[in-house]
Amino acid sequence: MAALGVRLVQRVSSTRTFARVAPHVVPALDRTVHRLTRGKVLLSARMLPGVILTATGARSGLPRRTPLACMPEEDGRTWILVGSNFGRTGHPAWTHNLLARPEASISWKGRDITVTARLLTGEERAAVWRAVLAFWPPYAAYQERVTRQIRLFRLTAAP
Template sequence: MHENGRMGLLVDTVRTLVAPLTRTRAFRRLGPRVLPPIERVLARVTGGRVQLSGLLVPSLVLHTTGARSGEQRDAPLMYTPDGRGRAIVAGTNFAGDRHPAWTTNLLAHPDAAITVRGRRMPVRASLIPEGERDAAWDRIQAQWPGYRSYERESGRTVRLFRLQPVRADRQGGAGA
């Protein structure tokens, strides 16, 4: 439960009620079309300090460099703290059969940036190795029960990344 007492209890209760809905076919079909525009408007209105998904789970905006275009791309994502100051993100793509573009971008350009509650910081992304995937999924599912079902339903191995904050002068400027 959250440290915030009643607010934490409310968030945990809402999360428990909402989580099963996110695993429905209707959500997987509508979510990719409806949620990104809502996230963009909310980010614009709040200066990036509030995300719709952030009302239930820790959320960030991942700023990547396009694998082919070289242009900056932004993706609002749920993340899970790994307990060591890093974030874990999962390329579930709403259980779609294709990897989300941001995962391809990170493979091509692992130096990226994230914005969390309006604060931007450079990160270095690394693909979580096979031997650590179950532990990462366990941590993610402790935060959002049933989330790994997206991987099973997609028919592919979801790419899991660890985002390690780096000092700006070590990042080399890519993706920032």
């Protein structure tokens, strides 16, 4: 995406209107396109890299599929997930699921990968948060709108 286009998308995605609308529209579109393309295309990945996270529901025990933006790390075996919830008040449900049951899977570029999730804390979280803000600056606007600390998870592929 051209630099001007990226800046425009970042500006729009930082707005409160986007935060109200996007949680209802973006995941539904992502799930539909992902299913129709047999896991090859994730619509929101045109803006940011993305995965489909399949985590086990903390209460239900059922598989829960959630399309999410991610920050792939250079090693090719780890991904950072940001529990921003588009700057809305509560933590997103998928973060509760990973805290309760960290074994999960992701669909990444058409491949299903078994992963283990780990909540980042302390200095490690601070360093990753700086990298996340450099990667996608609108996360700063999301954090400013909420009193909770946005959760960051590192997903590591199973050996």
